[in-house]
Amino acid sequence: MEDPELLSAYLDYYWPASRAQCLAALDRLAFLGSLRDGGEPSIFPQKVIDVGSGPGPMAAAFASRGTGSFSLLDRSGRSLVLARERIAAEKGAESARVATMVCDIGTPDPRAIPLWGEADCVSFGHSLNELWPDRDDRVLRRAALLEKYSGALRSGGFMLVVEPALLETSRDLLRVRNLLVERGWTVAAPCSGRAQNACPALEAGPTHTCHESLRWNPPERTARLAASLGLDREWLKMTWFALLPPRGKKAGESDSPGARAPEPGERTVYRVVSDPMLNKGGRVRRLLCGALGRFPLSAQSLRGGNEPLETGFAAFDVLARGDFISLDGQESRENGWGMAPGTELHRLFPRDN
Helix, strand or coil: CCCCHHHHHHHHHHHHHHHHHHHHHHHHHHHHHHCCCCCCCCCCEEEEEEEEECCCCCHHHHHCCCEEEEEEEEEEHHHHHHHHHHHHCCCCCCCCCCEEEEECCCCCCCCCCCCCCEEEEEEEEHHHHHCCCCCCCCHHHHHHHHHHHHHHHHEEEEEEEECCCCHHHHHHHHHHHHHHHCCCCEEEEEECCCCCCCCCHHHHHHCCCCCEEEEECCHHHHHHHHCCCCCCCCCEEEEEEEEECCCCCCCCCCCCCCCCCCCCCCCCEEEEEECCEEEECCCEEEEEECCCEEEEEEEEECCCCCCCCCCCCCCHCCCCCCCCEEECCCCEECEEECCCCCEEEEECCCCCC
């Protein structure tokens, strides 16, 4: 980030993508929070410590939603100067209070970091994976670091970690997530129904992960740059978690229910965690994840092959990774569920405009 040319390239290409990813995570966190809070809007974080901030794409996303106080930590002083400028450029954020610190984010000093103990959120945007990448104990070290930074949170505060969707990078974050859950942490998002249960993707095999695919309209400059490089930026991919540290509980002790079957009449929310897959029988399958674990939901393609589905289940046809849905009237099939006449599937988030 100290190299002007590399920093300029980052601002043109990666900065808008990282900002958009953070906004998407915050929107999904708010959606799941509204389900838990009976439909009431969640209180948005006012004080944020952004760790490995760089030129501030995560912080800018927070600022655009009304966050007023920031502590930005990074080893690059040049990028922190730009972060201040980018935050101030967000609509309504001209008066945001921004403190910056050039430091090694892997060895935090609570005595020196502004907002320590007062933060509503501590965020890591594409920075946690850069710590100890070649060490066999990197998962243990990263989990310990998140535990250390959790001391910066006020009661009720959360950690937000956004990482690239590369296979091993994503699986490393899933391992960090699971380790923290074992130690009493709660996953506030995006794991609907599995706030304190292990992620089933790791158990599915070494090529499985869990990531989000976000449809995105990039800024014109970013789109031109992507096109010149032959890159597709229609979709943004990321693995991310919002995590709550244990408060007044022993490690491993939970005040949330474990995996269970839904009660009759209970509305259960599931998350789509795969792209569509066509099986030999001509059925299209999508993996869902929720309180019962990870399992397929399938629908019969009347045309077969790779042509578009013509089943009449329009909501099923347009689902994407990361969508939250409700389901009722499905049929039981071997190893999963199937769409049937009368099945009600509603995409709860994101909603079509």
